Amino acid sequence: xxxxxxxxxxxxxxxxxxxxxxxxxxxxxxxxxxxxxxxxxxxxxxxxxxxxxxxxxxxxxxxxxxxxxxxxxxxxxxxxxxxxxxxxxxxxxxxxxxxxxxxxxxxxxxxxxxxxxxxxxxxxxxxxxxxxxxxxxxxxxxxxxxxxxxxxxxxxxxxxxxxxxxxxxxxxxxxxxxxxxxxxxxxxxxxxxxxxxxxxxxxxxxxxxxxxxxxxxxxxxxxxxxxxxxxxxxxxxxxxxxxxxxxxxxxxxxxxxxxxxxxxxxxxxxxxxxxxxxxxxxxxxxxxxxxxxxxxxxxxxxxxxxxxxxxxxxxxxxxxxxxxxxxxxxxxxxxxxxxxxxxxxxxxxxxxxxxxxxxxxxxxxxxxxxxxxxxxxxxxxxxxxxxxxxxxxxxxxxxxxxxxxxxxxxxxxxxxxxxxxxxxx
Amino acid sequence: xxxxxxxxxxxxxxxxxxxxxxxxxxxxxxxxxxxxxxxxxxxxxxxxxxxxxxxxxxxxxxxxxxxxxxxxxxxxxxxxxxxxxxxxxxxxxxxxxxxxxxxxxxxxxxxxxxxxxxxxxxxxxxxxxxxxxxxxxxxxxxxxxxxxxxxxxxxxxxxxxxxxxxxxxxxxxxxxxxxxxxxxxxxxxxxxxxxxxxxxxxxxxxxxxxxxxxxxxxxxxxxxxxxxxxxxxxxxxxxxxxxxxxxxxxxxxxxxxxxxxxxxxxxxxxxxxxxxxxxxxxxxxxxxxxxxxxxxxxxxxxxxxxxxxxxxxxxxxxxxxxxxxxxxxxxxxxxxxxxxxxxxxxxxxxxxxxxxxxxxxxxxxxxxxxxxxxxxxxxxxxxxxxxxxxxxxxxxxxxxxxxxxxxxxxxxxxxxxxxxxxxxx
Numbered sequence: 010x011x012x013x014x015x016x017x018x019x020x021x022x023x024x025x026x027x028x029x030x031x032x033x034x035x036x037x038x039x040x041x042x043x044x045x046x047x048x049x050x051x052x053x054x055x056x057x058x059x060x061x062x063x064x065x066x067x068x069x070x071x072x073x074x075x076x077x078x079x080x081x082x083x084x085x086x087x088x089x090x091x092x093x094x095x096x097x098x099x100x101x102x103x104x105x106x107x108x109x110x111x112x113x114x115x116x117x118x119x120x121x122x123x124x125x126x127x128x129x130x131x132x133x134x135x136x137x138x139x140x141x142x143x144x145x146x147x148x149x150x151x152x153x154x155x156x157x158x159x160x161x162x163x164x165x166x167x168x169x170x171x172x173x174x175x176x177x178x179x180x181x182x183x184x185x186x187x188x189x190x191x192x193x194x195x196x197x198x199x200x201x202x203x204x205x206x207x208x209x210x211x212x213x214x215x216x217x218x219x220x221x222x223x224x225x226x227x228x229x230x231x232x233x234x235x236x237x238x239x240x241x242x243x244x245x246x247x248x249x250x251x252x253x254x255x256x257x258x259x260x261x262x263x264x265x266x267x268x269x270x271x272x273x274x275x276x277x278x279x280x281x282x283x284x285x286x287x288x289x290x291x292x293x294x295x296x297x298x299x300x301x302x303x304x305x306x307x308x309x310x311x312x313x314x315x316x317x318x319x320x321x322x323x324x325x326x327x328x329x330x331x332x333x334x335x336x337x338x339x340x341x342x343x344x345x346x347x348x349x350x351x352x353x354x355x356x357x358x359x360x361x362x363x364x365x366x367x368x369x370x371x372x373x374x375x376x377x378x379x380x381x382x383x384x385x386x387x388x389x390x391x392x393x394x395x396x397x398x399x400x401x402x403x404x405x406x407x408x409x410x411x412x413x414x415x416x417x418x419x420x421x422x423x424x425x426x427x428x429x430x431x432x433x434x
Numbered sequence: 435x436x437x438x439x440x441x442x443x444x445x446x447x448x449x450x451x452x453x454x455x456x457x458x459x460x461x462x463x464x465x466x467x468x469x470x471x472x473x474x475x476x477x478x479x480x481x482x483x484x485x486x487x488x489x490x491x492x493x494x495x496x497x498x499x500x501x502x503x504x505x506x507x508x509x510x511x512x513x514x515x516x517x518x519x520x521x522x523x524x525x526x527x528x529x530x531x532x533x534x535x536x537x538x539x540x541x542x543x544x545x546x547x548x549x550x551x552x553x554x555x556x557x558x559x560x561x562x563x564x565x566x567x568x569x570x571x572x573x574x575x576x577x578x579x580x581x582x583x584x585x586x587x588x589x590x591x592x593x594x595x596x597x598x599x600x601x602x603x604x605x606x607x608x609x610x611x612x613x614x615x616x617x618x619x620x621x622x623x624x625x626x627x628x629x630x631x632x633x634x635x636x637x638x639x640x641x642x643x644x645x646x647x648x649x650x651x652x653x654x655x656x657x658x659x660x661x662x663x664x665x666x667x668x669x670x671x672x673x674x675x676x677x678x679x680x681x682x683x684x685x686x687x688x689x690x691x692x693x694x695x696x697x698x699x700x701x702x703x704x705x706x707x708x709x710x711x712x713x714x715x716x717x718x719x720x721x722x723x724x725x726x727x728x729x730x731x732x733x734x735x736x737x738x739x740x741x742x743x744x745x746x747x748x749x750x751x752x753x754x755x756x757x758x759x760x761x762x763x764x765x766x767x768x769x770x771x772x773x774x775x776x777x778x779x780x781x782x783x784x785x786x787x788x789x790x791x792x793x794x795x796x797x798x799x800x801x802x803x804x805x806x807x808x809x810x811x812x813x814x815x816x817x818x819x820x821x822x823x824x825x826x827x828x829x830x831x832x833x834x835x836x837x838x839x840x841x842x843x844x845x846x847x848x849x850x851x852x853x854x855x856x857x858x859x
Contacts, residue, residue: 022615085615090618092618180738182839183744184738186507190451190510190512190514191510191515193513220837308734308738309732310735311624312608312624319604405833405835413829
């Protein structure tokens with residue numbers, strides 16, 4: 010173990026928010042409080058984007074109650090961004106950014122840097138780590154995993170994933186009950202669109218709603234399996250004949266056999282001349298309704314699914330928190346250039362721990378669902394997937410309320426005094 | 435008090451399901467069990483539609499556990515329908531239906547008839563009541579109110595409404611947190627479409643998400659206020675300039691100044707030649723994105739909102755249950771031809787009781803939001819509305835789970851033996 014490194018801590022968030030990313034931040038803050046070598050705890054507002062503008066807040070000015078409440082507060086309480094320091098696309102700007110970033114880091118004596126995010130964010134963390142080594146500046150940079158998409162390699166799963174599939178599977182059960190209760194002779198269909206980009210993890214997770222064979226979802230259209238319209242229509246009609254209704258879940262990134270996204274309507278251009286993304290569910294409804302003469306409705310949960318803290322998985326909240334704690338412990342032990350990962354020790358009973366993975370192994374890789382976790386006919390994930398996913402949705406929160414609604418954290422956000430000249434535009 | 439009337443009970447559901455309509459059925463069953471004059475308790479499957487086919491189930495064959503679980507199970511556990519005995523549109527069929535209905539009622543010695551539903555369902559209950567009087571058949575027909583739309587007259591509110599606005603307001607808070615955390619310089623907009631048909635009650639209910647002035651929702655487009663595109667765009671831009679983002683809630687039935695539904699896209703016809711209902715949110719996004727050059731996303735909760743038992747209001751569950759109980763008590767006391775209504779006794783503390791309203795007062799009337807409950811500029815409901823709505827979302831459920839997901843009731847549905855010839859097609 011190396012010598013304790015004295016200095017300040019900077020934690021920030023990046024990429025699409027989740028229901029539990031703030032729990033990771035709470036974990037970082039909680040663990041940091043146990044180590045005297047960590048002097049001040051700062052939050053970087055809106056990730057790298059705000060840090061470049063020296064927009065830091067002093068976490069020491071927050072009530073401990075608010076930090077506790079972060080465990081149950083959705084979205085990125087410190088703000089997030091999609092800004093990337095991109096040496097490939099714009100090396101000149103990237104070098105400028107990196108210089109500025111280290112000006113901020115040095116000006117505030119940041120010695121501990123934690124960045125919670127997905128693929129791109131881990132890449133940024135790695136760049137900070139490498140640049141510090143080059144400059145001979147002693148800093149411990151550790152990535153905290155986060156993404157509802159569950160597409161990061163090397164970690165068993167990502168914090169955020171368990172909660173999104175718990176909420177989405179519940180929605181499928183509820184919408185399924187609704188349609189089943191309306192099922193008279195005419196038959197009906199409901200298409201539920203979920204997130205996940207090119208990966209089908211989120212769509213696949215809704216299979217957990219199935220208790221019995223006839224239960225919804227009846228068809229899950231995974232982006233991993235190219236969409237075949239004819240086969241899909243036959244399968245949907247079969248389902249309606251059998252059950253009186255059909256619930257279809259579609260991953261937003263579903264592609265046809267030629268690799269085109271189903272949701273992209275190329276006949277329709279927006280004001281900027283780009284094809285309008287009608288959405289996969291709307292597109293499928295346009296196919297199903299006339300072809301099968303079937304009342305067809307759509308549900309598009311959109312941002313609601315990744316922010317649904319009110320029905321988050323307690324397991325997910327705990328794991329996200331533990332990832333934050335583990336990041337700080339690793340840094341205190343002298344590590345830098347790693348991402349915390351979740352390691353599964355057993356399925357039943359479900360046991361897990363955290364580990365470390367070099368950041369260079371994470372960037373620009375995408376983990377998809379293994380083909381052997383999907384039924385042969387491609388319509389549903391199989392029992393191997395269920396064994397993997399079921400433990401991740403366990404445990405209900407005790408969510409405090411205010412006025413009958415969830416009591417989410419409100420941070421004071423006391424700004425750290427700026428000491429640098431403003432960022433040049 | 436009249437003599438106890440001995441015979442069987444028939445309870446059924448009709449119209450669009452809600453998160454708590456089964457709680458009303460549980461209330462009917464629970465109260466019925468206390469009265470010895472009620473011999474058998476039958477459930478009519480899929481409302482009048484199934485009753486005409488003599489599709490009845492024997493509730494006595496259900497586990498008491500399942501009946502308890504109905505309080506937390508969304509949608510219509512007995513099935514529902516949109517079938518209406520319509521003397522105006524088709525008097526011949528209606529008379530045939532009414533004869534058949536009374537064949538079924540008499541064949542099974544039904545003396546207590548409870549029908550949970552909205553406007554049309556109350557009309558059906560009234561017809562049963564009037565027809566029985568005409569025939570000299572002694573039956574007690576009582577309507578149980580139900581509709582997420584909250585558009586029934588004479589009742590303070592309808593069971594189902596509190597739960598849908600609790601869930602929708604929570605969704606607005608969560609989606610709002612998500613957008614706020616992404617708010618950097620570019621600005622963004624999210625349009626959330628909710629149900630409610632021509633009434634704005636559901637859309638209005640999302641105002642409860644607002645704790646502070648800048649909180650979402652920033653704009654609520656109520657069908658009661660004709661949509662003015664230019665004013666809307668100015669208001670949305672103002673909001674983005676001030677907050678960095680804008681959350682718009684739109685009632686599905688929003689109309690322009692000429693009374694046309696915003697969601698109807700008349701330039702696009704479906705396979706049957708009807709204009710495609712693109713949805714109000716999608717339509718608004720098409721307006722906002724190019725006009726304000728603003729990243730705009732949509733959320734369409736669809737059926738998910740009316741079936742969201744996992745975050746139902748305990749107050750709503752209790753009131754729905756009490757309406758079922760009150761219906762049976764009224765019938766036992768000799769009443770017929772009434773709908774149970776909810777009567778508010780005070781706002782703070784919130785106190786309520788049940789009452790009875792003649793069914794003839796309910797049918798074909800629609801209650802809209804009073805203009806004085808909406809801000810002068812029309813963008814948001816005001817404090818009068820909030821005072822009305824806030825009590826309805828209070829109380830969190832203790833929802834049992836199975837495998838990490840809500841444990842909803844599964845009825846055995848043991849069919850009552852048919853004694854009549856099948857319904858002629």
